[in-house]
Amino acid sequence: MQLESDKPSRKKPFFPINKNLRNYLRQHGREIALPIAYNDLLNISYSIPLKDKQGRDTLWEKASYDMRDWEYLRESLIQVYAILKTEGDYTFTKHLDVARIDYCTFGNSNPFRIRIVNRFNDNYDHYYIKKEDASRVYGLELEHILSPNRITFLTGNDTLIEEHIPGLPGDVFIQQHLELPETNKIRLAKEFVKFNERCFVRLLGDMRSYNFVVNVTPDIEDYQYRIRAIDFDQQSYEGRKNLYFPQFFKENYPLVELALQHLNPESIAQYQAEERTLMAFRVSVERRRLLELLTIMSGDTISTDEKRRQLREQLGQHFDNPQFLRCRTMGEVVKLTLRQCLKPHIARIHKHQGRII
Structure with a gap:
């Protein structure tokens, strides 16, 4: 059985991205001017716990926002999806919408999960918005280089955008x-x-x-x-x-x-x-x-x-x-x-x- 001393730290601090790492990310197409920041999503009006099909708590909450903020958030989140998927070609975004914004209260990163839906066929996809952290960026880059899996992520505005890994x-x-x-x-x-x-x-x-x-x-x-x-x-x-x-x-x-x-x-x-x-x-x-x-x-x-x-x-x-x-x-x-x-x-x-x- 795993000993208490062999458990990971309950809370890991965030480490800032230094100048050299920032230049590396810019050189390899990771660092861009994002249309939205992690902090923009923190102004939640209220949230509802999300349950799985068996009615169990998923540790995610569905976030709701004031209508005065929603249009800006919606447009910006769709733009981020276009940047992730089509390198910023917005011609494909007219039929896209934000179906849901989920917020996770568990773990270190407290991420937001964005669900983007195609209005023509109701197909949906996800991506994640997190607070920027150097150790996580190093982990993502090492995964991209050393593992059998390529991975897409973006940084900017003290924010980390990660693709959904199915x-x-x-x-x-x-x-x-x-x-x-x-x-x-x-x-x-x-x-x-x-x-x-x-x-x-x-x-x-x-x-x-x-x-x-x-x-x-x-x-x-x-x-x-x-x-x-x-x-x-x-x-x-x-x-x-x-x-x-x-x-x-x-x-x-x-x-x-x-x-x-x-x-x-x-x-x-x-x-x-x-x-x-x-x-x-x-x-x-x-x-x-x-x-x-x-x-x-x-x-x-x-x-x-x-x-x-x-x-x-x-x-x-x-x-x-x-x-x-x-x-x-x-x-x-x-x-x-x-x-x-x-x-x-x-x-x-x-x-x-x-x-x-």
Whole structure:
């Protein structure tokens, strides 16, 4: 069972985006002049708790606004959606409307979820508006570069805009789909091992089941699975090493038991090596961008000195590498962890390509 000391911090502070990170975001098309800011949505007249189909509290509330503010909010939110989806081509917005604004009172970021609806066919989509936070931005960028998933987000006006990541919430999947006869438990266990590896190598923490989603894709005679992180608030913030392994959270124990039941140690080691190799390929492709990001991250403050000292000591012991004790920032810890985990795989890739590293 997970110990109290192994739980993530209840409240993580927001870290400002510094000048170097701001320039990086602008250079790579993330930083733009947004038509609305997070603070514009805080003037809620009243809200109603949202329930799921079983009548349970979702921890989201439907927000309502004064009509004097609504027209501005509506137009601005539709414009943001156009920027996310069509790079600001507003010719497609005439048939769009804001169906709902939801506000989450749970967690660190207190996000707004915006539902955009197509009036012609009632199809809807979502995106999220959050308060800007440097550690979350680093997490999103590392996800974009190192994971098998591309991700779209925008910054500006002290505001972070994130696209909706589709999938079944991990906790819902475990409760309602894990034991279905059509679920391929071996393939699901394999994906959990690979997801566990991805999170640790890039130090993304607090991947409890409600912080990731499961994508199920029909394949030849069966299904394939992809687990995707949806919350990047705990990017290299915590000091305890185990908080970067999804396997150690009690909420994920059914998936851990699945892996232990269906996979032997040799298969687990194989899938871990496969995932590190895939990450090494991505590093080779995005080498300059990743090094630029890690250089900025290494000069930034995104955690406390106490947590940094704790993590570097635990990782130094884990890898039997005293170089971790010289890391002065969490960014340097992330950079060294990536080098420690991926360097052998990158070396083999470059050897096969005839390159020298």
